[in-house]
Amino acid sequence: xxxxxxxxxxxxxxxxxxxxxxxxxxxxxxxxxxxxxxxxxxxxxxxxxxxxxxxxxxxxxxxxxxxxxxxxxxxxxxxxxxxxxxxxxxxxxxxxxxxxxxxxxxxxx
Numbered sequence: 565x566x567x568x569x570x571x572x573x574x575x576x577x578x579x580x581x582x583x584x585x586x587x588x589x590x591x592x593x594x595x596x597x598x599x600x601x602x603x604x605x606x607x608x609x610x611x612x613x614x615x616x617x618x619x620x621x622x623x624x625x626x627x628x629x630x631x632x633x634x635x636x637x638x639x640x641x642x643x644x645x646x647x648x649x650x651x652x653x654x655x656x657x658x659x660x661x662x663x664x665x666x667x668x669x670x671x672x673x
Contacts, residue, residue, distance in 0.1 A: 591617030591618055591619055592618070592620070592649055592650060593617065593619070593621055593624040593647045593648065593649055593666075594614060594616075594617055594618075594624075594647065594648045594651045594660075594662070595614070595615045595616045595617070595618065595624045595627055595628055595645060595647055596608040596609050596610065596613040596615065596645060596646050596647075596648060597613055597615040597628055597644065597645040598613045598644065598645065599632055599635060599637045599643075599644035599645065600635060600637075604639065604643055604644075608645065608646045609646065609648055609651070609660050609662060609665065611653075611660065615631070615645075618647075621647055621649070621666055624666075625641075625647055625666070625669050625671075626671065628641065628644065628645035628647065628668050629641060629668075629671045631645070632644055632645075640668075641667075641668030641669055641670045642667045642668050642669070643668070644668050645668040646665050646666065646667055646668060647665075647666045647668075648660070648662030648663075648664070648665050648666075649662055649663050649664035649665075649666070650662060650663040651663075
């Protein structure tokens with residue numbers, strides 16, 4: 565088996581490295597879903613209601629709407645879920661803080 569030249573190795577490793585960049589992007593949006601709760605909470609932004617992480621607001625809202633549809637829920641999207649942008653856990657209080665909170669919004673179709 566021939567040894568790969570340094571340039572060939574560099575090109576191959578660079579290609580692999582750049583291909584993985586998309587796999588390690590941080591999600592921007594967090595879905596908080598509570599339509600399946602017996603009593604809907606006033607504050608949906610809680611650890612117990614985290615349902616997924618998404619790259620775009622539209623993806624987050626589509627997932628929330630899909631979950632409502634699958635559950636055949638009569639809860640309005642604005643009461644059932646919210647999408648939080650760039651959410652972080654506050655180490656001192658234990659609460660989640662998001663830069664933006666987008667209320668659940670029904671699909672346009």
